[in-house]
Amino acid sequence: MRTRIAVLVSGGGTNLQALIDAQGRGEIPDGEIALVISNNPKAYALERAKRAGIKTAVCAKPDMEKKILEALAFHDIGMIVLAGFMAILSKDFVSRWPERIINIHPSLIPSFCGEGFYGLRVHEAALNYGVKVTGATVHYVNEIPDGGRIICQKAVEIRDGDTPEVLQRRVMEQAEWILLPRAAEIVAKSIRMERSTC
Ligand code: GRF
Numbered sequence: 001m002r003t004r005i006a007v008l009v010s011g012g013g014t015n016l017q018a019l020i021d022a023q024g025r026g027e028i029p030d031g032e033i034a035l036v037i038s039n040n041p042k043a044y045a046l047e048r049a050k051r052a053g054i055k056t057a058v059c060a061k062p063d064m065e066k067k068i069l070e071a072l073a074f075h076d077i078g079m080i081v082l083a084g085f086m087a088i089l090s091k092d093f094v095s096r097w098p099e100r101i102i103n104i105h106p107s108l109i110p111s112f113c114g115e116g117f118y119g120l121r122v123h124e125a126a127l128n129y130g131v132k133v134t135g136a137t138v139h140y141v142n143e144i145p146d147g148g149r150i151i152c153q154k155a156v157e158i159r160d161g162d163t164p165e166v167l168q169r170r171v172m173e174q175a176e177w178i179l180l181p182r183a184a185e186i187v188a189k190s191i192r193m194e195r196s197t198c
Contacts, residue, residue, distance in 0.1 A: 001195070003078040003188040004034040008068070008085040013045025014172060015083035015104055015180050020052045022181030031188030035075045039064055039087050065093050078191060081184055082141065086118065091143040099149075101141035102187055104180045106171045108153055109137040113146035123164040123171070132158050134167070136175035138183035151183045 005028075007016050016036060022028055036049035041058045049056045055075065059067035064087065072080070082103040094101060105113055105122070112125045112134070126134045135155040140148035154175040158167060 001192070002030055002032040003191045004076055005031045005079050005081055005184065005188065006035040006037055006072055006075065006077040007033060007049075007081045007083050008037050008039075009043055009045035009083055010038060010040045010086035011043055011045065011084050013043065013048045013084065015176055016045045017048050018177035019081065019083065019181050019184060020048065020054070022184075027181055028185045028188060030192050031079065031184055035071065035077060037068055037071055039085070045084070065090060069093070069096075079184075079187060080141075081180070083180060088145065089141065094141055094143055097141075099140050099187075100191075102138055102151060102183055103141050103146070103148075104176055104183075105137045105139065105146050106134075106168065106176060107137065108133070108135040108155065109139060109146055109150060113137075115145050117146070120164045120168060123167040126158065127162060127164060127167065134158055134171060136171055136179055138179050151186055152179050154179050 007019060009016055019033055023033055033054055035055050036045060037057045037059050038046050039060050046056050057071040059071060080097060080101040107113055107122050107126060112122050133155050135153055137153045138151045142148040156171050156174045
């Protein structure tokens with residue numbers, strides 16, 4: 001049985017698109033993108049989901065987490081992918097989904113990660129430090145921001161004259177959009193294997 005996946009988004013949704021495209025190519029055989037949840041009703045990611053025929057839900061404040069949990073239960077979700085989800089999930093929420101939530105972070109963890117490192121800030125920090133290589137990481141989500149076990153990483157070169165925007169785009173193209181579908185399949189497959197040994 002394929003694991004039903006919910007993708008949590010807040011913005012443009014290019015990582016969601018990478019997941020949808022990978023699913024279309026048959027690259028996530030153990031999972032099925034069954035629901036897209038946004039905490040932002042204006043997120044373009046919602047349009048991408050609708051275009052692909054995927055169910056959507058908007059779960060905004062107040063009681064965001066309660067609404068998310070209800071949507072996950074209603075749609076019988078088995079695994080969560082955070083793809084540009086710009087809210088921090090509480091310890092209580094995360095502890096209900098051990099090794100069932102994954103996140104994409106646009107740096108090579110443990111560099112430039114943790115509280116306050118999100119969006120363009122991550123790339124600004126890498127450029128300010130002067131590192132020559134950055135990248136992206138997909139990891140399990142636990143109670144420590146960006147602190148869960150690493151699933152996969154990919155390095156990306158920094159070039160002279162890079163701006164945070166240029167670097168962000170290169171990290172997405174060369175790492176994030178490749179890694180996230182791959183990690184989603186790794187986790188969906190491990191859930192299937194766990195089930196078959198019970
Ligand atoms: C990505 O860089 C992701 O790593 C970060 O937020 C950005 C989201 O982009 N967490 P998108 O909404 O998937 O286009």
